[in-house]
Amino acid sequence: MAKIAIDAGHGGADPGAVYQGRQEKDDNLKLALAVGERLQNAGTDVFYTRTEDIYQTPYQKAMAANESGADFLVSLHRNSSEYPNQYTGVETLVYDNKGEKAEVAEAINSGLENIGFRNNGVKIRPGLVILRRSRMPAVLVETGFINSEEDNRLFDEEFDRIADSIADSILQTVAKNEDAVQEREEVYYRVQTGAFRNRENALRQQEKLSAEGYPAFLVENNGYYLVQVGAFRKLENAVRMEAALRENGYQTYITT
Ligand SMILES: [Zn+2]
Incomplete structure (x- = not known):
């Protein structure tokens, strides 16, 4: 504003x-x-x-x-x-x-x-x-x-x-x-939990995340299937989600 x-x-x-x-x-x-x-x-x-x-x-x-x-x-x-x-x-x-x-x-x-x-x-x-x-x-x-x-x-x-x-x-x-x-400045943050060559493996992780209640999505990029949670307008919300995912054993990083 x-x-x-x-x-x-x-x-x-x-x-x-x-x-x-x-x-x-x-x-x-x-x-x-x-x-x-x-x-x-x-x-x-x-x-x-x-x-x-x-x-x-x-x-x-x-x-x-x-x-x-x-x-x-x-x-x-x-x-x-x-x-x-x-x-x-x-x-x-x-x-x-x-x-x-x-x-x-x-x-x-x-x-x-x-x-x-x-x-x-x-x-x-x-x-x-x-x-x-x-x-x-x-x-x-x-x-x-x-x-x-x-x-x-x-x-x-x-x-x-x-x-x-x-x-x-x-x-x-x-x-x-x-x-x-x-x-121009509209940026969304997503928490990535995996990058797979094999679509089935990616789907399996996405379904597991969804079953655990996470808003997980499959994104295809350069021959890889990425599993991402989000998106978040605020970085701090992505960071909070990342901490929760790590506690549940996921390897994560934040991407835009
Ligand atoms: Zn004057």
């Missing part, structure tokens, strides 16, 4: 950008909790760098995400500019434009564009501590400008769709890639 770290940018004494009393840290936390809830409902493990209004440096956030063992990190922010209503739109920042993070960044931007935000693209920002110091693929989403009336209206009116869209973008890429990894 994939584990996603979600960082609500800023917090506590660091409000982030502020516009007419509206503080970025509050928007970030609200969105982080909403995205996390959706990821959890989809069966994903979620780690939050913060669930309250507390101060953390970007370095502390990155270290917390690393310690959580998460497979992916999304840091949620809102953008700002010098003058009110100067700019609008979303952008997603990445350490470099490669692999899973680049895929998720593109997906997040187009999802938010469909909701009505201007798409300002994926930006490469290797200097950002949260992107540089986190060990897993990471993206930082600037969810519209907090000093843009238009973006704030979208953020508030389309809040649920924004959370849905960011969660879906992560799930589609990270969950899909994780399935592929699991398929």
Whole structure:
């Protein structure tokens, strides 16, 4: 199961950008909790760098995400500019434009564009501590400008769709890639009790094992008839079975 770290940018004494009393840290936390809830409902493990209004440096956030063992990190922010209503739109920042993070960044931007935000693209920002110091693929989403009336209206009116869209973008890429990894790594352990040239001899051992209650199978391989017990997903279960078989006088070894 994939584990996603979600960082609500800023917090506590660091409000982030502020516009007419509206503080970025509050928007970030609200969105982080909403995205996390959706990821959890989809069966994903979620780690939050913060669930309250507390101060953390970007370095502390990155270290917390690393310690959580998460497979992916999304840091949620809102953008700002010098003058009110100067700019609008979303952008997603990445350490470099490669692999899973680049895929998720593109997906997040187009999802938010469909909701009505201007798409300002994926930006490469290797200097950002949260992107540089986190060990897993990471993206930082600037969810519209907090000093843009238009973006704030979208953020508030389309809040649920924004959370849905960011969660879906992560799930589609990270969950899909994780399935592929699991398929490649699917290994079964079997305990082999004999290898025979003669099929009858192999059958005799298999039948003896079956009569003793072991899940024994005959496998033909390179002119040999192998008698194997299993299969087991976990090596420790194969080891336990091997010990029992040895106690009953079988010569064994574990194979995959
Ligand atoms: Zn920010």
